[in-house]
Amino acid sequence: MSDKFVAAIDQGTTSSRCIIFNQDGAPVAVDQREHRQIFPKPGWVEHDATEIWAKVQAVVAGAIAKAGLRADQLSALGITNQRETTVLWDRKTGQPVHNAVVWQDTRTAALCTELGGADGQDRFRDRTGLPLASYFAGPKVAWLLDNVPGLRQRAENGEIAFGTIDSWLIWNLTGATDGGVHVTDVTNAGRTMLMNLETLQWDQSILDAMNVPASVLPEIRSSSEIYGTARGQVAGVPVASALGDQHAALFGQTCYAVGDAKNTYGTGSFLLLNTGQRPVPSKNGLLTTMAYQLGGEPPTYCLEGSIAITGALVQWFRDQLGIIREAAEIETLAASVEDNGGAYIVPAFSGLFAPYWRSDARGVVAGLTRYVTKGHLARAVLEATSWQTREVVDAMYQDSGVHITSLKVDGGMTGNNLLMQHQADVLGVPVIRPVVAETTCLGAAYAAGLATGVWSGLDELSSHWKRDAEWTPQMQPETREQEYHNWRKAVERSFGWLEEGA
Ligand SMILES: Nc1ncnc2c1ncn2[C@@H]1O[C@H](COP(=O)(O)OP(=O)(O)OP(=O)(O)O)[C@@H](O)[C@H]1O
Numbered sequence: 001m002s003d004k005f006v007a008a009i010d011q012g013t014t015s016s017r018c019i020i021f022n023q024d025g026a027p028v029a030v031d032q033r034e035h036r037q038i039f040p041k042p043g044w045v046e047h048d049a050t051e052i053w054a055k056v057q058a059v060v061a062g063a064i065a066k067a068g069l070r071a072d073q074l075s076a077l078g079i080t081n082q083r084e085t086t087v088l089w090d091r092k093t094g095q096p097v098h099n100a101v102v103w104q105d106t107r108t109a110a111l112c113t114e115l116g117g118a119d120g121q122d123r124f125r126d127r128t129g130l131p132l133a134s135y136f137a138g139p140k141v142a143w144l145l146d147n148v149p150g151l152r153q154r155a156e157n158g159e160i161a162f163g164t165i166d167s168w169l170i171w172n173l174t175g176a177t178d179g180g181v182h183v184t185d186v187t188n189a190g191r192t193m194l195m196n197l198e199t200l201q202w203d204q205s206i207l208d209a210m211n212v213p214a215s216v217l218p219e220i221r222s223s224s225e226i227y228g229t230a231r232g233q234v235a236g237v238p239v240a241s242a243l244g245d246q247h248a249a250l251f252g253q254t255c256y257a258v259g260d261a262k263n264t265y266g267t268g269s270f271l272l273l274n275t276g277q278r279p280v281p282s283k284n285g286l287l288t289t290m291a292y293q294l295g296g297e298p299p300t301y302c303l304e305g306s307i308a309i310t311g312a313l314v315q316w317f318r319d320q321l322g323i324i325r326e327a328a329e330i331e332t333l334a335a336s337v338e339d340n341g342g343a344y345i346v347p348a349f350s351g352l353f354a355p356y357w358r359s360d361a362r363g364v365v366a367g368l369t370r371y372v373t374k375g376h377l378a379r380a381v382l383e384a385t386s387w388q389t390r391e392v393v394d395a396m397y398q399d400s401g402v403h404i405t406s407l408k409v410d411g412g413m414t415g416n417n418l419l420m421q422h423q424a425d426v427l428g429v430p431v432i433r434p435v436v437a438e439t440t441c442l443g444a445a446y447a448a449g450l451a452t453g454v455w456s457g458l459d460e461l462s463s464h465w466k467r468d469a470e471w472t473p474q475m476q477p478e479t480r481e482q483e484y485h486n487w488r489k490a491v492e493r494s495f496g497w498l499e500e501g502a
């Protein structure tokens with residue numbers, strides 16, 4: 001066995017994981033813990049940042065113990081995280097001033113409409129690559145400053161720090177109130193809607209428009225460099241990477257060449273296409289966003305198709321409808337019938353993200369007849385994931401002219417064979433899953449290991465990637481087109497459900 005180890009923390013929406021990798025990029029130990037989802041009102045989603053920090057410390061300790069290592073045997077520690085989720089804390093006490101506002105939270109929808117004004121949703125798109133939507137962090141910061149009593153004044157006085165989860169963790173890991181470093185990386189900063197995509201710096205005109213004081217902001221750094229040295233349980237280990245979870249998955253899948261793409265299937269699904277060293281503007285509802293930046297090298301950009309609800313629809317089918325007890329049972333149920341029986345489910349639970357960005361959409365079940373059984377609905381649940389992915393792939397082609405010839409996949413839903421076959425069928429290209437499906441952690445470990453000399457460069461990392469499973473398209477083209485046509489009819493029926501002022 002090789003003798004260098006890198007730990008990666010994946011602080012996700014539902015849980016925190018720590019995985020320790022050896023020099024071959026193989027996992028040697030994993031630990032994972034869930035944290036509370038707090039729903040104060042319909043559409044509001046919060047996390048307790050203090051609880052998250054405690055869970056992170058616990059999984060780091062757990063993974064080190066399971067690996068049978070001492071902390072000083074770690075060459076580096078990398079961070080990857082749920083994106084956009086917003087924490088504000090007191091620099092003196094180290095305590096959060098409010099629960100973290102989670103990416104899924106829709107409380108800033110009205111604020112976003114107001115910010116758009118006469119220019120509309122794309123007011124900041126040329127500078128940030130993003131449409132105005134409650135998804136992004138900047139409006140969440142503004143909302144907190146305006147709604148937590150006294151907070152704006154404290155922020156103006158320099159007492160308050162803002163961070164996405166990467167910043168919160170790095171600050172705590174490197175000493176918190178005792179010299180903690182207040183930084184973020186370009187991939188996370190790019191999701192605030194406050195960073196200029198060309199300069200990779202905070203954009204003063206947007207800060208002014210959103211009324212966010214520069215005094216709260218972290219310093220923007222690359223995704224792969226030593227930000228500081230850890231204190232506490234991993235004292236002495238360099239903290240050497242930060243990447244939003246989807247960017248880390250792209251990096252872990254070794255999508256380093258222009259045209260390389262991956263799709264990660266978790267709570268939602270996020271398809272990222274490497275577009276190289278220039279940002280490619282989107283005219284078809286995709287995000288122009290950072291892929292990664294390694295130390296002092298020029299940054300790499302990507303186009304992203306963000307789908308809010310995919311695995312979460314399976315959770316809804318399990319928890320709210322109670323038709324299955326375990327997520328994996330959906331495959332058996334779906335396999336009990338030949339096809340969807342004419343039924344389609346559009347999971348616009350809190351509107352639709354890419355490529356539509358419609359906050360007025362709500363979920364629909366379309367095509368019901370008395371013929372439809374729970375087996376057909378199980379199929380419709382799974383097919384909702386592959387059709388939403390197809391729409392994003394079409395938008396990628398329209399924006400970039402790149403025809404993908406295969407799709408690398410990862411995440412919890414890729415354990416579902418029926419879904420992966422349907423995905424290959426509706427895309428008409430092979431779908432490929434690597435041996436190490438924990439690509440999010442792997443990407444954070446790779447970036448941290450590159451910064452500390454564990455690995456020599458991207459070629460070495462690419463040589464680790466190995467195919468585990470591949471699905472090839474089998475559907476007749478006529479069937480594919482007919483089904484796609486039906487799916488799009490169902491999507492149209494979800495639009496405009498929420499009426500103005502409602
Ligand atoms: N066999 C399966 N078939 C279909 N869906 C599944 C299956 N197994 C898991 N899922 C879904 O996959 C999701 C979990 O995937 P994963 O573990 O990759 O997410 P995660 O990384 O924990 O999410 P997050 O980062 O958002 O916290 C759940 O939404 C679950 O419903």
Ligand SMILES: [Mg+2]
Pocket residue numbers: 012013245266440
């Ligand atoms: Mg995840």
